[in-house]
Amino acid sequence: MSAHTTELVVFTLLFLLVSGMGFVAARWRRPDNIESLNEWGLGGRNFGTWITWFLVGGDLYTAYTFVAVPALMFSAGALGFYALPYTVIIYPLVFLVLARMWSVSHVHGFVTPADFVRARFGSPTLALLIAITGLVATMPYIALQLVGIEAVLKTMGITGHLPIIIAFAILAAYTYQSGLRAPALIAFVKDTLIYVVILAAVIYIPAKLGGWGSIFDAAQAKFAASPNPADGITLNASNQLQYITLAFGSALALFLYPHSLTGVLASKNRGVIKRNMSALPAYSFLLGLIALLGFMAIAAGTKPVVGANGKADTNTIVPALFDQMFPDWFAGVAYAAIGIGALVPAAIMSIAAANLFTRNIYREYLNKNATDAQEAKVSKLVSLVVKVGAVLCILMLDPQFSIDLQLIGGVIILQTLPSVALGLYTRWFHKGGLIAGWAFGLGAGMWMLYLIPNPASGKAHFGGSAFSLGNFGFDTKMTIYAGFLALAVNLIVAVLGTYLFRALKVADGKDATSRDDYFADEGDPKVKPMDLTGTH
Amino acid sequence: MTTPRDTGRRTDRSPWNWLLFVPIVLPLLTFLFNSDEPRLLGFPVFYWLQIAFIAVGVGCTTLVYRMTK
Numbered sequence: 001m002s003a004h005t006t007e008l009v010v011f012t013l014l015f016l017l018v019s020g021m022g023f024v025a026a027r028w029r030r031p032d033n034i035e036s037l038n039e040w041g042l043g044g045r046n047f048g049t050w051i052t053w054f055l056v057g058g059d060l061y062t063a064y065t066f067v068a069v070p071a072l073m074f075s076a077g078a079l080g081f082y083a084l085p086y087t088v089i090i091y092p093l094v095f096l097v098l099a100r101m102w103s104v105s106h107v108h109g110f111v112t113p114a115d116f117v118r119a120r121f122g123s124p125t126l127a128l129l130i131a132i133t134g135l136v137a138t139m140p141y142i143a144l145q146l147v148g149i150e151a152v153l154k155t156m157g158i159t160g161h162l163p164i165i166i167a168f169a170i171l172a173a174y175t176y177q178s179g180l181r182a183p184a185l186i187a188f189v190k191d192t193l194i195y196v197v198i199l200a201a202v203i204y205i206p207a208k209l210g211g212w213g214s215i216f217d218a219a220q221a222k223f224a225a226s227p228n229p230a231d232g233i234t235l236n237a238s239n240q241l242q243y244i245t246l247a248f249g250s251a252l253a254l255f256l257y258p259h260s261l262t263g264v265l266a267s268k269n270r271g272v273i274k275r276n277m278s279a280l281p282a283y284s285f286l287l288g289l290i291a292l293l294g295f296m297a298i299a300a301g302t303k304p305v306v307g308a309n310g311k312a313d314t315n316t317i318v319p320a321l322f323d324q325m326f327p328d329w330f331a332g333v334a335y336a337a338i339g340i341g342a343l344v345p346a347a348i349m350s351i352a353a354a355n356l357f358t359r360n361i362y363r364e365y366l367n368k369n370a371t372d373a374q375e376a377k378v379s380k381l382v383s384l385v386v387k388v389g390a391v392l393c394i395l396m397l398d399p400q401f402s403i404d405l406q407l408i409g410g411v412i413i414l415q416t417l418p419s420v421a422l423g424l425y426t427r428w429f430h431k432g433g434l435i436a437g438w439a440f441g442l443g444a445g446m447w448m449l450y451l452i453p454n455p456a457s458g459k460a461h462f463g464g465s466a467f468s469l470g471n472f473g474f475d476t477k478m479t480i481y482a483g484f485l486a487l488a489v490n491l492i493v494a495v496l497g498t499y500l501f502r503a504l505k506v507a508d509g510k511d512a513t514s515r516d517d518y519f520a521d522e523g524d525p526k527v528k529p530m531d532l533t534g535t536h
Numbered sequence: 537m538t539t540p541r542d543t544g545r546r547t548d549r550s551p552w553n554w555l556l557f558v559p560i561v562l563p564l565l566t567f568l569f570n571s572d573e574p575r576l577l578g579f580p581v582f583y584w585l586q587i588a589f590i591a592v593g594v595g596c597t598t599l600v601y602r603m604t605k
Contacts, residue, residue, distance in 0.1 A: 081582070081586065084586050085563035088586075088589050088590055088592075089559065089560050089564070089593075091593060092557075092593060092597050092600075095600065096548055096556075212578030213577075213578030216572075216575075216578060216579065216583075233580060234571060234580065235566060235582075240566050240570070277597050278594055278598040281593050288583075518548075519548060
């Protein structure tokens with residue numbers, strides 16, 4: 001423990017600094033009255049290009065990126081690099097979609113994706129399904145942020161769950177008070193720390209290890225010696241399709257997560273979003289370099305920390321690498337970067353989840369005439385409940401298991417794509433068809449995940465997201481991302497279902513949006529807050 | 537301030553939008569870069585070319601944004 005004193009002191013000081021900022025954030029760009037969802041949950045819907053860049057960047061590039069992706073590179077090689085093409089594809093993919101989402105939400109005062117679905121398809125049932133899907137998919141994602149913080153604490157020799165509970169209690173307190181302003185303000189510090197740490201890492205560590213060439217050679221030597229035929233520093237016949245579908249499927253899923261939309265809706269106009277779609281790839285560059293930390297760990301001969309259960313925890317590989325290569329004080333800075341990098345998204349995710357509950361469950365089913373202040377109150381309380389739930393996830397489940405849950409989360413959230421993303425372009429789908437597609441897609445996804453074993457951890461089911469095409473009787477070792485197939489099932493059923501419900505003349509919902517709503521911009525005098533039902 | 541009702545005039549359609557497909561499709565064509573050689577600064581082509589695609593993405597989205605503003 002004493003070997004880590006300097007690291008611990010630096011880590012704690014930086015952690016306390018951002019916690020202080022979290023509480024002060026309530027006064028930043030201070031509104032007249034923070035007691036409404038527009039203020040507490042969306043920071044006043046008034047963030048410009050810079051704040052949005054930090055905020056959206058802060059919530060897309062999470063502890064998962066800093067901890068799990070390099071860990072995957074460390075153990076599986078090239079496949080883990082899917083995270084890079086994934087973040088290249090995503091911005092052109094959603095460039096037009098998010099601008100439309102912003103406009104229609106701006107005109108109608110939507111706070112969540114389910115709000116949009118409610119108004120577009122005139123179906124409270126479909127909106128409820130979308131809301132629950134979002135909540136379920138977000139929970140394990142928050143829990144994963146805790147895994148990131150735990151990995152750092154473990155490397156500093158701190159075990160047990162008390163520190164993580166304290167950290168989350170502080171996070172919960174300032175999120176309760178400041179709402180979205182807290183993570184938006186902290187994101188500045190987080191990103192500065194991360195840029196400094198990563199730039200130092202990619203210059204300093206390769207220099208110590210004899211250059212990039214020898215890092216890749218060391219990785220190649222390790223994978224050549226391993227018995228697993230699927231690893232290596234390039235792809236092979238069995239995982240190429242998995243790589244492509246994982247990158248594409250993850251890109252489709254990312255902006256369906258309620259928390260990514262939170263950052264987008266908080267921006268002040270369409271231009272801010274489009275500019276950000278061009279500027280956010282600066283993070284992708286960073287992400288590519290972070291992923292390669294996994295190979296650096298191989299070249300440096302880093303060993304992951306062995307957990308209490310006697311098994312090595314690969315999540316600790318990056319913190320362990322920093323511990324080995326950096327002077328103590330800078331390792332402390334690096335740990336703070338990872339820890340704070342986990343807190344920012346956790347705060348945004350809990351706010352988004354709370355907004356979903358308030359808007360699409362509380363206001364829809366429990367208190368139809370809720371005032372702005374009541375909505376804000378409920379959201380604040382639910383944000384606390386969500387965090388307690390995430391902590392319980394970690395305390396009761398094996399963290400290794402929660403990473404599998406995250407993969408399942410991606411498969412789940414993808415099933416909202418036809419209603420949310422395609423809904424922005426077309427009203428062709430019948431609400432019944434969308435509900436049927438959602439149900440079949442989810443069913444197919446769960447069935448596939450159930451069939452995926454994980455030889456490394458010895459589990460027979462829910463062992464990852466790479467579905468073997470051999471399950472369909474093909475004579476092949478090829479694998480594919482389960483979410484991708486599940487989405488295909490969803491779309492086919494939604495199309496067939498739409499034809500069927502039309503043929504049976506089942507009444508469809510009423511569309512409360514009009515064509516022009518999708519192109520509205522800042523300054524248009526059309527903002528009608530809380531207009532969900534199309535009573536005009 | 538824009539006028540409130542310029543019905544049917546506004547749109548996000550533009551031929552420039554086709555350019556967005558380039559950075560979506562390019563990173564998915566694994567046969568382009570799935571090898572070790574040629575290396576650049578020690579990076580196998582699998583890594584340096586995919587990192588270079590970030591610049592393609594930034595270029596295309598920036599151009600589309602400028603031309604459709």
